[in-house]
Amino acid sequence: MAQNIYDEPEFFGRYSQLGRSVHGLDGAAEWPDIRALLPDLGGKHVVDLGCGFGWFARWARQHGAAHVLGLDLSENMIGRARTDTNDPCIDYAIADLERVELPKSSFDFAYSSLALHYIADFERLVKTVHRSLRPGGAFIFTIEHPIYMAPTEPGWTLDGHGRKCWPVDGYSVEGPRSTDWLTKGVIKQHRTLGTTLNTLIAAGFAIRHVQEWAPTAEQIANHPDLAEEVERPMILIVSAQRG
Amino acid sequence: MAQNIYDEPEFFGRYSQLGRSVHGLDGAAEWPDIRALLPDLGGKHVVDLGCGFGWFARWARQHGAAHVLGLDLSENMIGRARTDTNDPCIDYAIADLERVELPKSSFDFAYSSLALHYIADFERLVKTVHRSLRPGGAFIFTIEHPIYMAPTEPGWTLDGHGRKCWPVDGYSVEGPRSTDWLTKGVIKQHRTLGTTLNTLIAAGFAIRHVQEWAPTAEQIANHPDLAEEVERPMILIVSAQRG
Numbered sequence: 001m002a003q004n005i006y007d008e009p010e011f012f013g014r015y016s017q018l019g020r021s022v023h024g025l026d027g028a029a030e031w032p033d034i035r036a037l038l039p040d041l042g043g044k045h046v047v048d049l050g051c052g053f054g055w056f057a058r059w060a061r062q063h064g065a066a067h068v069l070g071l072d073l074s075e076n077m078i079g080r081a082r083t084d085t086n087d088p089c090i091d092y093a094i095a096d097l098e099r100v101e102l103p104k105s106s107f108d109f110a111y112s113s114l115a116l117h118y119i120a121d122f123e124r125l126v127k128t129v130h131r132s133l134r135p136g137g138a139f140i141f142t143i144e145h146p147i148y149m150a151p152t153e154p155g156w157t158l159d160g161h162g163r164k165c166w167p168v169d170g171y172s173v174e175g176p177r178s179t180d181w182l183t184k185g186v187i188k189q190h191r192t193l194g195t196t197l198n199t200l201i202a203a204g205f206a207i208r209h210v211q212e213w214a215p216t217a218e219q220i221a222n223h224p225d226l227a228e229e230v231e232r233p234m235i236l237i238v239s240a241q242r243g
Numbered sequence: 244m245a246q247n248i249y250d251e252p253e254f255f256g257r258y259s260q261l262g263r264s265v266h267g268l269d270g271a272a273e274w275p276d277i278r279a280l281l282p283d284l285g286g287k288h289v290v291d292l293g294c295g296f297g298w299f300a301r302w303a304r305q306h307g308a309a310h311v312l313g314l315d316l317s318e319n320m321i322g323r324a325r326t327d328t329n330d331p332c333i334d335y336a337i338a339d340l341e342r343v344e345l346p347k348s349s350f351d352f353a354y355s356s357l358a359l360h361y362i363a364d365f366e367r368l369v370k371t372v373h374r375s376l377r378p379g380g381a382f383i384f385t386i387e388h389p390i391y392m393a394p395t396e397p398g399w400t401l402d403g404h405g406r407k408c409w410p411v412d413g414y415s416v417e418g419p420r421s422t423d424w425l426t427k428g429v430i431k432q433h434r435t436l437g438t439t440l441n442t443l444i445a446a447g448f449a450i451r452h453v454q455e456w457a458p459t460a461e462q463i464a465n466h467p468d469l470a471e472e473v474e475r476p477m478i479l480i481v482s483a484q485r486g
Contacts, residue, residue, distance in 0.1 A: 147390060147414065152406060159400045159410035167400075167408035168390060169474045172457035192476075193436055194453040207450040210437040214415035231412040233435075 002098050002118050003187045006074035014182040024055035029226055030142060030213045030235050034113070037209055037239045039138050041065040044108040047132065049097055049125075049141070050115025054081030057090045060111075069107075071095040097125055102132035109133075112141035114235070117149060117188050120176070123199050130203045133242040139205060140240075145212060145233040149177055149190040156228070166232035193236065205240035213237055245341050245361050246430045249317035257425040267298040272469055273385060273456045273478050277356070280452055280482045282381050284308040287351035290375065292340055292368075292384070293358025297324030300333045303354075312350075314338040340368055345375035352376075355384035357478070360392060360431045363419070366442050373446045376485040382448060383483075388455060388476040392420055392433040399471070409475035436479065448483035456480055 005011045019027035025035075042064035048056050051070030060068050070092045072078050078092045085092070097119050110129050119125055129139055148154065150171040159165045174195060177188050191199075197207055212233035215226040248254045262270035268278075285307035291299050294313030303311050313335045315321050321335045328335070340362050353372045362368055372382055391397065393414040402408045413433075420433050434442075440450055455476035458469040 147411060151402075151408065153402050153404050153408075155403075157403045157408075157410075159394075159396050159412075160398075161396055163395060163410070163412060165394065165396075165400075165410035165412045167402035167406070168411050169402075169406060169408045171390065171475050172455065172473045192455045194455045197440075197450065197453045201451065207440065208444065210440045212415065212435045212437045230415045232414050 002073055002096060002120070004073050005183060005186055006072075007076050008183060011183040011186075012074075012076045021053065024053075025059055028113075029215055029219055029223070029229075030237065033211055033213055034140065034142065034237055037140055037211075037237065039109060041109065045069075045106060046109045046111060047071065047102065047107045047129075049100075049110065049112035049129070050118075051081060051092065052077050052113070054085050054090065054092065056111060056113065057081070057092075058085060058087065061087055061090060065089075065109075067091075069093070071097070071100060073097065100125070100128065102128055104131050105134050107132050107134065108137050110137070110139040110141075114142050114144065116141055117143040117190075120189050122189070122191060122196070123203075126199050126203045126205070130205060130242055135242055137242045138208075138239065139200075139242070140238070142213075142235050142237050143196070144188065145236040146171065146190060146193050146196075147232050148234045149188055154179055164228075164231065196236075196238065200238070200240045204243055206243055207238070208241050209237070209239040211237040245316055245339060245363070247316050248426060248429055249315075250319050251426060254426040254429075255317075255319045264296065267296075268302055271356075272458055272462055272466070272472075273480065276454060276456055277383065277385065277480055280383055280454075280480065282352060284352065288312075288349060289352045289354060290314065290345065290350045290372075292343075292353065292355035292372070293361075294324060294335065295320050295356070297328050297333065297335065299354060299356065300324070300335075301328060301330065304330055304333060308332075308352075310334075312336070314340070314343060316340065343368070343371065345371055347374050348377050350375050350377065351380050353380070353382040353384075357385050357387065359384055360386040360433075363432050365432070365434060365439070366446070369442050369446045369448070373448060373485055378485055380485045381451075381482065382443075382485070383481070385456075385478050385480050386439070387431065388479040389414065389433060389436050389439075390475050391477045392431055397422055407471075407474070439479070439481065443481070443483045447486055449486055450481070451484050452480070452482040454480040 025031045046065045046068045048070045057068040057070040068090045081092050157167045213235040220227045268274045289308045289311045291313045294315050300311040300313040311333045324335050400410045456478040463470045
């Protein structure tokens with residue numbers, strides 16, 4: 001089973017104070033770009049893999065989705081999602097994405113925000129999602145970008161000329177990375193961008209869009225701390241479609 | 244028109260001494276992975292964009308291609324390719340890939356090795372290649388990987404812990420990069436991996452495989468200088484198909 005940091009009180013307390021936890025989708029700088037890729041959700045059946053507090057589930061319903069199933073490993077997250085949701089057409093369930101089973105040909109759209117980089121058996125999950133989608137169904141997800149995940153020491157440093165840079169090493173060495181983010185020893189699963197895409201293609205998905213997210217000039221003007229995201233991508237957005 | 248460094252005597256002299264210039268395809272460490280992606284060339288009409296000395300054109304003919312058209316900007320390259328080739332079913336022509344026109348629906352396979360990162364108008368070229376392929380035709384190319392191309396100072400450095408790393412900056416800033424490789428001021432065109440793939444998709448290609456090339460353990464054992472390629476990818480291999 002995947003590491004369940006979101007049920008550790010210290011981690012959960014800190015996570016709950018992040019902008020994206022307090023302000024929801026609009027608290028995530030990459031959300032406008034994700035939103036631009038979303039299909040029309042009117043009447044659609046949606047599954048959200050790693051639904052967290054349920055922000056996307058509620059947004060999807062506000063935008064016409066017929067039903068949303070939100071899955072998350074964390075009791076904390078699912079508990080809070082249920083508390084914050086009053087909608088009979090949203091269901092939440094605790095589920096380990098390493099082992100989850102989904103009903104076949106049942107969803108029109110699968111969504112996942114910053115969850116799948118915790119999953120070791122990505123191939124199994126991708127096949128499961130593919131089977132769970134109806135033909136033509138879309139799968140849009142974000143993960144931490146492999147450039148961001150790869151390094152032994154994932155933090156800004158200075159190159160030989162004193163210029164701020166992101167120190168990439170081990171890019172082709174796939175597997176776990178232990179980093180400190182809100183707490184010590186968070187385990188993430190590094191995969192090359194090629195592996196991520198080839199796993200989708202092998203499962204039968206067509207790649208529709210690949211976005212290595214960077215902020216707009218307007219976003220940087222409003223949030224100068226976003227400027228460094230131009231130097232190396234932190235978030236990868238992938239849009240795929242079941243044939 | 245693209246910078247034509249291959250017709251500068253100093254550059255061309257040095258380029259001619261590289262392993263891949265002397266030994267051909269087998270002198271390129273990424274060749275086994277490219278070869279594994281190639282379609283059956285039997286009876287096929289092939290175009291090679293940036294054909295250099297014609298190594299691939301001759302290989303394609305040895306593997307059953309009906310005809311190969313090799314295009315290159317450099318008179319030096321085309322001259323040497325013609326000298327080294329004795330085959331009425333291979334034609335070479337000088338062509339600037341920024342402006343080239345290709346006959347419509349004429350090729351079964353388009354190939355390009357380490358040439359397209361010199362091209363500023365990638366979108367125009369991709370559309371041109373798409374139109375020139377017959378339905379179902381494949382387009383396989385290699386370029387320098389954007390992780391390799393992006394940095395202001397593209398060379399190994401040490402991170403804050405004294406560990407060798409590749410100093411990524413400017414990843415999302417697309418456009419020209421001037422570097423010193425065999426001569427000073429070689430101009431290459433940096434694009435994110437996302438832009439490369441999205442340009443192909445928008446032109447009507449299906450993405451079949453994306454490989455961020457890394458050497459095998461056996462290759463490293465035989466050529467220890469290849470070990471650093473595991474740390475950050477230098478070469479990107481893309482396989483696409485016209486629908």
